[in-house]
Structures are given as structure tokens and as C-alpha cells.
Amino acid sequence: MKICIFGAGAIGGYMGVKLAQAGADVSLVARGPHLAAMQEKGLTLIEEGGETTNVAVTASDNPADLGPQDYVIVTLKAHSVPGVVPHMQPLIGPDTTIVSGVNGVPWWYFHKLDGPYEGTRLESVDPGNAQWDGFGPDRVLGCVVYPAAEVSEPGTIKHIEGNRFSLGEPDGSKSDRALALSKALSSAGLKAPVRPRIxxxxxxxxxxxxxxxxxxxxxxxxxxxxxxxxxxxxxxxxxxxxxxxxxxxxxxxxxxxxxxxxxxxxxxxxxxxxxxxxxxxxxxxxxxxxxxxxxxxxxxxxxxxxxxxxxxxxxxxxxxxxxxx
CATH class of the missing domain: 1.10.1040.10 (N-(1-d-carboxylethyl)-l-norvaline Dehydrogenase; domain 2)
Incomplete structure (x- = not known):
């Protein structure tokens, strides 16, 4: 299972360290001094109790270096995502799942939602349908992010509290792809329940x-x-x-x-x-x-x-x- 975390700042970096520690095939997309520090000396995590871990990680600012993934976990700020959809395309293969770990009302909200608004698109969170058309809503797996963390300095993540990443399919099903990711995150010491009502x-x-x-x-x-x-x-x-x-x-x-x-x-x-x-x-x-x-x-x-x-x-x-x- 290949997992790429796109936007590996505080939350993405925390998840990345935990997955790497568990032996997962994980890569990170980041930029600037934070990326440079990760490439030079690995990624450091300072846990709640002060325990410090450093892991070597595969990190790049060019998705073409990483190739198609099984899961792309998006942990950017919401307003940053539409503009990078074209940049993310090398990560997306025929069976890639896009995990939307972004705050706020998600762009896919009305995908497979029973009722009169099914299929409605939200201009406020997806201007010009960039994500709907560029990813495709059938690829999406919802994720509600609960941990609090911060980048204390380039290449170092300070974990403040929480370790839950609730997952959920837009149609409420417990799909194979949701259960497989839940298992991978759980193996990394994270809580990842699959919710029928995400x-x-x-x-x-x-x-x-x-x-x-x-x-x-x-x-x-x-x-x-x-x-x-x-x-x-x-x-x-x-x-x-x-x-x-x-x-x-x-x-x-x-x-x-x-x-x-x-x-x-x-x-x-x-x-x-x-x-x-x-x-x-x-x-x-x-x-x-x-x-x-x-x-x-x-x-x-x-x-x-x-x-x-x-x-x-x-x-x-x-x-x-x-x-x-």
C-alpha cells in the first residue's frame, strides 16, 4: 500500500512519522525550509509526553518524483487545494483514493447524499469545480482530523493532543478501501474508525x-x-x-x-x-x-x-x- 501525504505540515507530518515508524510505504509532499530540513535530516516528532522520534522520510515538492499512489491524504488548508489539483495528477492512478483531511464543509459534501441536493457543487469551497472535475468525487474518502500539532521548527512536529482520524465514505458504506486505510492507520498507533455518518x-x-x-x-x-x-x-x-x-x-x-x-x-x-x-x-x-x-x-x-x-x-x-x- 502506497500512501502519500500532500501538504505535510503539522498534521500531515504527525501522520507521516507515525506511518513511517510502523513501516508503511509513505511519502510526503511539502515545500520550503520544512521540506529541505526533512530531506537533510529526516522528520522529527515530539510527542505529548516529550518523547522525541526521528525518522527518515521520502519527501519532495514534485509529485512526479513519487508516482501513482493507493491513497493520497490531503492535509492542506482548504483554500490551498483547488490551485494544486493539476500539480497532484502524477499521484493519481486508476484506483487512487483521495482522502480529504481538510477543515470545513468539504467539496464533495453532496456526492451520494440522498435527497434533492445530491450532486450539488459548492463554489465557496471548490471554485470552478476544480476538485470535483480534477479528482472526481468517486475517488473521495472523507476524513475528520482531530489531533492538534504544530511545526515548531522546520523538520520538527510538536504533537499537542489527539490521535483520531475518523474516516467515512460519502454513501456511508464500510468499503474495502476505507477498512484497509483504517487498518494501516491503526497499525501506526492512530485511531481511525470508519463512520457510517461522517x-x-x-x-x-x-x-x-x-x-x-x-x-x-x-x-x-x-x-x-x-x-x-x-x-x-x-x-x-x-x-x-x-x-x-x-x-x-x-x-x-x-x-x-x-x-x-x-x-x-x-x-x-x-x-x-x-x-x-x-x-x-x-x-x-x-x-x-x-x-x-x-x-x-x-x-x-x-x-x-x-x-x-x-x-x-x-x-x-x-x-x-x-x-x-
Whole structure:
């Protein structure tokens, strides 16, 4: 089984080290100083407890060096994927599975989803149908990423918490390809359950990302503050209720309620969200996949999203003013 991780930053690098340790045939696509460090001295992982591991890895910025794969696990930021679809083609053979480990509403969301919207394409997350046409939705296997990690320096990944990568077919089946990847990830010490309702997990994670990320980027409040301040908690709650209405109209079942989800965010503590970190670093933020897509889905399903739309307008302008739009 050949596995390529495309976008081997923090999460992809963490997964790559674990797979390499387990003896998997894994390769990494990265760029810049991080790639150079991996090629020169391998990839280092610092685990939660401080244990440090270094592994030699096959890494390149040119997919043609790596050839067709059984699985291509995409761990880029959502807005980065459409532009690299042509660059990824050498990795894709007749039976390649694309594993979409990307935050937000996925481009394939309506593939094989029973109901009136089956086959609908989302411009906010897949402009010009780049992924739908360039990958093909039949190749996709959904993945909800739970670990937290960071690139502490080029060639070094610091694992903060979590080791679960939930997998799921768009049609809910327990396919051979899903089970085979689950087995490979499990052999590497990762949790990789195959879920029959992967969209439910997508929305529970999106609930927090949709609201906490832009609010924190706008206010520079950490999670513990924005989830307990009465004003920002009310804004987050309003966004989440609007999102829940849309998701339930699409058949999603939420295992927890809104207030419990917000309390869970508060319990994380003084955490700076990824959107805030990207803004401070001068990097584009995942605005459309996390917020714009929910607004688009509200329009599609006929459910108003006034709170989401207000925050969306503010964070879009913030990105523009910061020069990262």
C-alpha cells in the first residue's frame, strides 16, 4: 500500500512519522525550509509526553518524483487545494483514493447524499469545480482530523493532543478501501474508525470552527474568553444555531447541544485558534470553507443566516485590510 501525504505540515507530518515508524510505504509532499530540513535530516516528532522520534522520510515538492499512489491524504488548508489539483495528477492512478483531511464543509459534501441536493457543487469551497472535475468525487474518502500539532521548527512536529482520524465514505458504506486505510492507520498507533455518518462529525467540528475561529481573529480573544464573555458567547451561539438548522435540514444529527459545545470550547483554555494564528502570520485564513460555505448552504436550503453573514462580512474585510484576502 502506497500512501502519500500532500501538504505535510503539522498534521500531515504527525501522520507521516507515525506511518513511517510502523513501516508503511509513505511519502510526503511539502515545500520550503520544512521540506529541505526533512530531506537533510529526516522528520522529527515530539510527542505529548516529550518523547522525541526521528525518522527518515521520502519527501519532495514534485509529485512526479513519487508516482501513482493507493491513497493520497490531503492535509492542506482548504483554500490551498483547488490551485494544486493539476500539480497532484502524477499521484493519481486508476484506483487512487483521495482522502480529504481538510477543515470545513468539504467539496464533495453532496456526492451520494440522498435527497434533492445530491450532486450539488459548492463554489465557496471548490471554485470552478476544480476538485470535483480534477479528482472526481468517486475517488473521495472523507476524513475528520482531530489531533492538534504544530511545526515548531522546520523538520520538527510538536504533537499537542489527539490521535483520531475518523474516516467515512460519502454513501456511508464500510468499503474495502476505507477498512484497509483504517487498518494501516491503526497499525501506526492512530485511531481511525470508519463512520457510517461522517457528515455528522464534520458538522460537530465545523460548529466550533465556524464561530470560534473568526470571532477570535476579530477580537484576539482566546477560547476561554470568547466562550465565557456574554457578548461573544451570544454571537457564537447565534452562528451555531443557524448552522444547526441548515445541517438538520440536510439530515445531520447532532449528538450534543449548542451550549455543551461552547462549554467544550471554553474548557480548552487560553487557545489561539488557527484563523487567528494565520492572521498574525500574514497567511490566508480558511474563511470560505469554515464560514462562507455555511452562508452558501443557508441560501441553498432557504434558511437565513444573519449572524453568520455579519461575521463573514467582518472577517472578509479584516483579511482584506491585512492583505491576506
Amino acid at each position: 457528515r455528522d462529525e464534520i458538522w460537530v467540528k465545523l460548529w466550533g470552527n465556524l464561530s470560534f475561529n473568526p470571532i477570535s481573529a476579530l477580537t484576539h480573544a482566546t477560547l476561554d474568553v470568547l466562550c465565557t464573555d456574554p457578548g461573544t458567547r451570544a454571537v457564537a451561539r447565534g452562528m451555531m444555531v443557524e448552522a444547526q438548522t441548515i445541517a438538520e435540514a440536510l439530515g445531520v444529527k447532532f449528538p450534543i447541544d449548542v451550549d455543551r459545545r461552547i462549554d467544550g470550547g471554553a474548557a480548552v483554555g487560553a487557545h489561539r485558534t488557527s484563523m487567528w494564528q494565520d492572521l498574525d502570520a500574514g497567511r490566508p485564513m480558511e474563511i470560505e470553507a469554515l464560514v462562507g460555505a455555511v452562508s452558501e448552504l443557508g441560501t441553498l436550503t432557504g434558511h437565513p443566516t444573519p449572524t453568520v453573514d455579519t461575521v463573514l462580512a467582518l472577517i472578509r474585510l479584516r483579511a482584506k485590510m491585512a492583505g491576506v484576502a
